Amino acid sequence: MKNFKSKYIPALAIMSSLILAGCDSDNDKDEEVIAPEVVTPVNVSYEVTITNLTNAQPLSPVAVILHDTGSLWTIGESASTALETMAEGGDNSELLALEIVNASVSGSAPLGSGATETLTVTIEEQTDSMLSLATMLVNTNDGFTGLSNIDLSGLSVGDTWSTYTSVYDAGTEGNSEAQGTIPGPADGGTGFEAERDDVDFVGMHSGVVSMDDGLATSVLTQAHKFDNPATYVVITRME
Structure with a gap:
């Protein structure tokens, strides 16, 4: 038995070393770090092109917003303060700052009658966005036009979608057309007022009456009347 042990123990030691070495080699392979693939966003x-189709209704700076939840307005429901501020005074800053906004762009100046403006809005890696657009008809008390919750998921690069927009009434300020109540060039009056004195829900605008129609207290004339549509909008996916 002594000779047996002395003969085979060295061989067993060598085999054990080889097995352990093999295990270490496998561990080295398992621990090999693979660098993650760098994905470029x-x-x-x-590209959003807006054309003002009205006769004498300049549009406040146009707000274009990309979002995936919520809406800027709903027919039959009360306007948000952000929408009221825009619809009464043309200030779109609160709309652009809403929590639902993922990306946005604003026109730099009012858009005159017959004029066209093109704005580009960009978002990173999100093709299921909705687009909304809003702008005030500034020779009104609280009239506005725009688009709400337009689904862009079906647009591929180079595709174009177009539509006409109607005029809405924010329902936050009575349509008195009285001097001092309209912020546009027809009057140069007050814009946003926190107090609401109308129906307090968004609806379709019935149009203006004007002094030429017999409303003696109105500062508006026939030139400021409008029919739908108010604008023509073309949306093109650029990239």
Whole structure:
């Protein structure tokens, strides 16, 4: 038995060393670090072209917003303070700051009658966005036009979608057309007023009456009347 042990123990030691070495080799393979693939963010951009179709209703700076939840307004429901501020005074800053906004762009100046403006809004890696657009008809008390919750998911690069927009009434300020109540060039009056004195829900605008129609207290004339549509909008996916 002594000879047996002395003969085979060295061999067993060598085999054990080889087995352990093999285990270490496998562990080295398992612990090999693979560098993650670097993915370059993809921008999704939309070009939005707005044409003012009215006769004498300049539009406040246009707000274009991309979002995936919520809406800027709903027919039959009370306007948000952000929408009221825009619809009464043309200030779109509160709309652009809403929590639902993922990306936005604003026109730099009012858009005159017959004029066209193109804005580009870009968002990173999100093709399921909705687009909303809002702008005030500034020779009104609280009239506005725009688009709400337009689904862009079906647009591929180069695709174009177009539509006409109607005029809405924010329902936050009575349509008195009285001097001092309209912020546009027809009057140069007050814009946003926190107190609401109308129906307090968004609806379709019935139009203006004007002094030429017999409303002696109105500062508006026939030139400021409008019919739907108010604007023509073309949306093109650029990238």
